[in-house]
Amino acid sequence: MNQDTSGSSAGMPGEADQRPGDRHPGGSGPDDGHPGGLRPGDKNKRAGSGSGGAAGRIISLTVCFLCLVFIAVSALTGFETGIRMGKNLGSFLLTMVIILPGAFILIGLFDVWVPRHIVERHLGEASGLMGHLWMILLAGTSVGGLYVAFPMACTLQKKGAALPVIFTYLGASGICRLPMTLFEISFMGAEFTIVRYLVSLPLLVLSSHIMGTILQKRGFELTAP
């Protein structure tokens, strides 16, 4: 996210300033994101899979609560596996707590300042291969994993990015994040990384294109949970 956003943040406010009428009228501001994003999603067959709704939320939180109880009981009784699990969970949580606020604030700023027409032009249905390349660059410079990529993908879709391009972004955020790549090169050698990139990126773009095109025809949309 680093270079990409710093580059755009310099340009974006100006862009948005030139078109003050761009997003205010008709409630097309960023706030309409969830009703606008939810309604089309509800039309999908998604409801059948029973996910993401209130029930799913309650189940998730119940499982977490039980897990915390389990860890607390293990800590009290000295059950080693439970304590180890608590430690694992804690260290993972800590990393996330450090990364997430910064990443989400950047997503919020992107949502408010980047005008729709720019996203549409570069990442929309007519963007072709360049759209995929932009997304690989954006994903490569991002921090965090899928849990940052998905909210970002929602925002991009709301602003007019096409589904094939979005699937490339999601895939690429696993494949080519810069910090991971640096680790990989330093421990596995550059050849290993180059082979991986040369094989996975074209296949990713191809599969995203096929999957995205099919789903777009069916009217599929990402929804904020």
Add this chain to the structure above:
Amino acid sequence: MRMVKEYEPGIDSFFQIMVKITMYLLYILTGLCLLLSFIKSRRKSAQALKIAWKKFSRLVPAFSLMLVLVGIALTLIPDRLILEYLGGRGIWTAAGIAALFGSITMIPGFIAFPLSGILHAKGVAYMVLSAFTTTLMMVGVATLPVEQAYTGMRVALVRNLISLVLALIVALVTGLYFGELW
């Protein structure tokens, strides 16, 4: 095992430096953007923060479920043991096991790559290590709760299956490239 333990302090400090640099960059960038935004328009900046908070809070239930799954996976399948046991079998079996573990667990790259490097030095094939690290990066059973909240379970499963196939192709080509299959 001993070799791994000796290596660990180095990995930790390297990792800590990397994490610190990333964090500093992230927060310097975020701070600068936020400052610029506030100078331009206070109202819009407040709106941006509100959006950030809303998106974050909606992610919390699915995210905490993922944390628990990761916690369980990391506990039941200790990463060092998996990697230690990859070498002994035939290359195809080992690659299969590696891909399975890579899909299920969520070992951070800063642990997985250094260990893979050590294991390669011990004679484990690149193809096996590629199957492991590539599925680790591309296929996420533990992140399914997060993913299905955004796309629904069917699309999430299909996307992960496709990723698994891609990862296996990558591993195969890696094996071919390094001449490990003949």
